[in-house]
Amino acid sequence: MADDSQSTQFQVPKVSREEILQCSFPRWYAQFEKVTPLSFVVELPEDFVKYLLSDDTIRLPGKMYEWRRDQNSDDEDSDPWSDIEDEDDLNEGETAVPKFEELSRKVMKKIRKLGGRCFPKLDWSSPKDASWIALNRTLSCSTFIDICLLLKSSSITTHDLVDPFEYAHPADPGKGDSENQSLKHHLILRKWVEIEPSFEFRCFVNNRKLIGISQRETSQVYSHIAEQKDQIVTDIVSFFSEYIENRFPLRNYAFDVFRTKKDYVRLLDFNPFCQQTDALLFTWQELHGMGAQEAPVFRFSAHGGGIRTGSYQNYALPIDVIRFAHSTNSEKLIDMLHIQDIQRDQQDSTDDDESS
Numbered sequence: 001m002a003d004d005s006q007s008t009q010f011q012v013p014k015v016s017r018e019e020i021l022q023c024s025f026p027r028w029y030a031q032f033e034k035v036t037p038l039s040f041v042v043e044l045p046e047d048f049v050k051y052l053l054s055d056d057t058i059r060l061p062g063k064m065y066e067w068r069r070d071q072n073s074d075d076e077d078s079d080p081w082s083d084i085e086d087e088d089d090l091n092e093g094e095t096a097v098p099k100f101e102e103l104s105r106k107v108m109k110k111i112r113k114l115g116g117r118c119f120p121k122l123d124w125s126s127p128k129d130a131s132w133i134a135l136n137r138t139l140s141c142s143t144f145i146d147i148c149l150l151l152k153s154s155s156i157t158t159h160d161l162v163d164p165f166e167y168a169h170p171a172d173p174g175k176g177d178s179e180n181q182s183l184k185h186h187l188i189l190r191k192w193v194e195i196e197p198s199f200e201f202r203c204f205v206n207n208r209k210l211i212g213i214s215q216r217e218t219s220q221v222y223s224h225i226a227e228q229k230d231q232i233v234t235d236i237v238s239f240f241s242e243y244i245e246n247r248f249p250l251r252n253y254a255f256d257v258f259r260t261k262k263d264y265v266r267l268l269d270f271n272p273f274c275q276q277t278d279a280l281l282f283t284w285q286e287l288h289g290m291g292a293q294e295a296p297v298f299r300f301s302a303h304g305g306g307i308r309t310g311s312y313q314n315y316a317l318p319i320d321v322i323r324f325a326h327s328t329n330s331e332k333l334i335d336m337l338h339i340q341d342i343q344r345d346q347q348d349s350t351d352d353d354e355s356s
C-alpha cells in the first residue's frame with residue numbers, strides 16, 4: 001500500500017468506482033494486448049471465491065485432502081490418493097475442499113498455452129506478498145495448485161475480493177456492499193517473462209500528461225539507470241504517446257512498464273491514481289501538485305540519496321506462519337510438506353488429458 005508519510009497533512013483524493021474498474025485487467029487487456037505479455041482471463045466461480053475467502057489456513061483443493069485422509073487408514077494396501085466419496089468420513093468441524101475440477105482443467109489448459117508456467121493475478125493485484133510460500137519462492141506457477149496456494153496465502157489478492165473500492169469516493173453510486181457482491185472476479189494468467197527489476201518503471205499521468213516516472217524497485221541502486229536516464233525517458237515518452245495516451249480512457253492513472261533495451265518498452269499494468277497505488281519515489285501530494293511540463297520528472301535511487309526499504313518487506317512475516325506456529329493441527333503442516341507430490345500429480349493428469 002502507498003506510503004505518503006512525507007505528506008501527513010495531505011489527504012490523497014479518492015477516485016471514482018469507474019476509475020478503479022477501468023484499471024482492472026479484464027477492462028484494459030484487449031486494447032493493449034499487442035504491447036503487454038500474452039494473458040488469459042478466467043472468470044472465477046462463486047464457490048471458488050468463497051473457498052479463497054474461507055478462514056481455514058491452507059487447505060488445497062482435491063488431492064491434498066484425500067492424502068491426509070488415507071494416511072490415517074489402517075489398511076496398509078489402501079491407496080493414499082484414493083477419492084473420498086463420503087462426507088460422513090470427515091472429522092467433526094471439517095469440510096472437504098472441493099476439487100474445482102472444471103476450473104482446474106480450464107486453468108491448466110491455459111497454462112499449457114502459455115508455455116507451461118504463468119504469472120497469476122486477480123483483477124487488480126498479484127499475490128506478491130505470498131511468494132515466500134511457493135516452493136520456488138517466485139510467483140511462477142505451473143499448476144492450478146500452485147495458484148491456489150499463492151491466492152490462499154495472499155492478503156493483497158484478498159483485498160481485491162473483499163474491498164476493491166476502498167479508495168473510491170464513499171458517496172459514489174455503486175460502491176455499496178450489494179454491488180461489490182455482484183462483482184465478477186477473474187483469475188488472470190499471464191505468460192511468464194523474466195523481468196530484471198532494474199528494468200521496471202512506474203509512470204504517472206495527470207490530466208492526460210505524463211508527469212512522472214519512478215524506478216519500480218526502489219530499494220536498490222542500479223548504476224545503469226543513471227547512465228541511461230535520458231534514453232529511458234525518451235523511450236517511455238514515445239511508448240506513452242504511441243500506445244497509451246490516446247487509448248486509455250482515464251485522465252489520471254499510473255501505468256507500469258519494463259524496458260529491456262533501447263526502444264523496447266512493454267506494458268505491465270494500469271493502476272488507479274490514488275493511494276491504492278504506491279507512489280514509489282514520489283508522494284501523492286507531489287503528484288497532485290505537478291502540472292504539465294516539457295518532460296516528465298524521472299526519479300531513481302542513487303548512492304547517498306536515501307534508499308527506501310524493499311517493496312514487500314511489510315509482508316515478511318505472514319499471518320500463516322504465525323498460525324502454523326500456534327496450530328495444534330499438524331495436518332496443515334503436513335499438507336504443506338506434500339504440495340510437491342500434489343503438483344506432480346496434477347501435472348501428470350493434465351499430460352494424460354492432453355495426450356488423450
Ligand SMILES: Nc1ncnc2c1ncn2[C@@H]1O[C@H](COP(=O)(O)OP(=O)(O)OP(=O)(O)O)[C@@H](O)[C@H]1O
Nearest residue numbers: 037119124125126190191192193194195268269271
Ligand atoms: N508476466 C510476468 N512474468 C513474470 N513476472 C511478472 C509478470 N508480470 C509482472 N511480473 C512481476 O511482478 C511484479 C508485480 O506485477 P504486477 O504489477 O502485475 O502486480 P500488481 O499486484 O499490480 O503490483 P502493484 O500493486 O505494485 O500495482 C512486477 O513488478 C514484475 O516484477
Ligand SMILES: [Mg+2]
Nearest residue numbers: 124269270271
Ligand atoms: Mg498493479
